Amino acid sequence: MNTAKRLRRSPEGGYARGDETRHRIIEAAVQLFGEHGFEGASTRDIAARAGVNAPALQYYFENKEGVYRACVEALADDAWKTFGPVVEHAQKVLHENADTAALIDAFIRIQEAIADSAFAKANNPGRGLFFAREQAGYEPESATQILSARLREPLNEVSAALVARISGRAADDPVTLIRAFSLLGQLVIFHVAHRSTLTALGWKSIDAEKAEQIKSTIREQTRMLLEQWSRERDAGHTPAAQSTGRGKSRKPQ
Template structure:
């Protein structure tokens, strides 16, 4: 992670405010221009600071990008934490029934789908993440996002699928079902322009997001209940 320095003048609080302003500006610049297309001068200009401030606070462009990733991980985890932690709690009890496990799975998926909703706060980080997930970023940032965010969610989803389907967690079928479930939510964010065009929507507000979420969760419920039924047939 990048170095953490308070400002030479103005004290610790001023240094934190400057860092936060640079990160906020960098998320927007990287989202618009990509990692390769953005320069430290661009970021400094957007943040209203001198170019050397990027080097001072973050050790250069890769450092500020990694700090953006850490910032977004924190934002996303605040959103995902309740559903993921509820699923972990359900999994901790070997006696938890299938209905609870299905609802826990749908809770995670519903939270993922909710990220398609438009708001001033999400537009910049969504563009950043779209480029990031396309691999247009330093490898160190990809590893940080995988280790600090995606791995925990992926592990929980695989455990849920394994319990519902009666497969081992490492079974290929568990992995495939888990990816199929999770990407249902991501697909609508990645294909958002096509969704808007197909439905003749100009934006995705709360109402539109809930409509998409309800359909996705209905289909996912059918799939998960089908896995439980198939487990029963295999057991018989």
């Protein structure tokens, strides 16, 4: 957002009122972009849902793409409150060359943060649809660039580094990446196929008790896999260790 535009607000309480109005516009826009997509959501409809007049959007965001970018920035800020602490913890564990148990625990913390985020989106359909449309590549590329730089890349990099250290493979080994993505992806099905999974389980919704059942089941199978890969590492049974020695000579960063 243009700083000069923010300075146009009245200094006598204008900032507080302006921030509240800006927040209302962003919340309304997230819902409408989620429901109708970038092309289908009009600035007039966004303004109406936010309870402001249409020129207010231009005042705060210049144009519809500016509104969309502000939505992505706000969602990234909000998501980092969940993911930031677990990413930073994992980085600390890796930096300190912690033992396998601590590495596994750090990975599971990331996995459960993703689960909490997915279940929160399920309870906020507009946000869930917003991310689903962006992930499918239907929306402005700027959204993907922001979310990749601020969320996906840090999560993917530290998750791969944990799996690499646990398994004895390199962090950029395709097997390491596939393993990391597949472990994290166990939870995605409950978000992207929300209705189908509820039907299959005979559930009407995922409340706190059911969410914990999902998380505990996935936590157990994730721990089993990570522990198995660590045993293979210790026994020197990884393909990389057998064929090239890469699993032993290259320490994942």
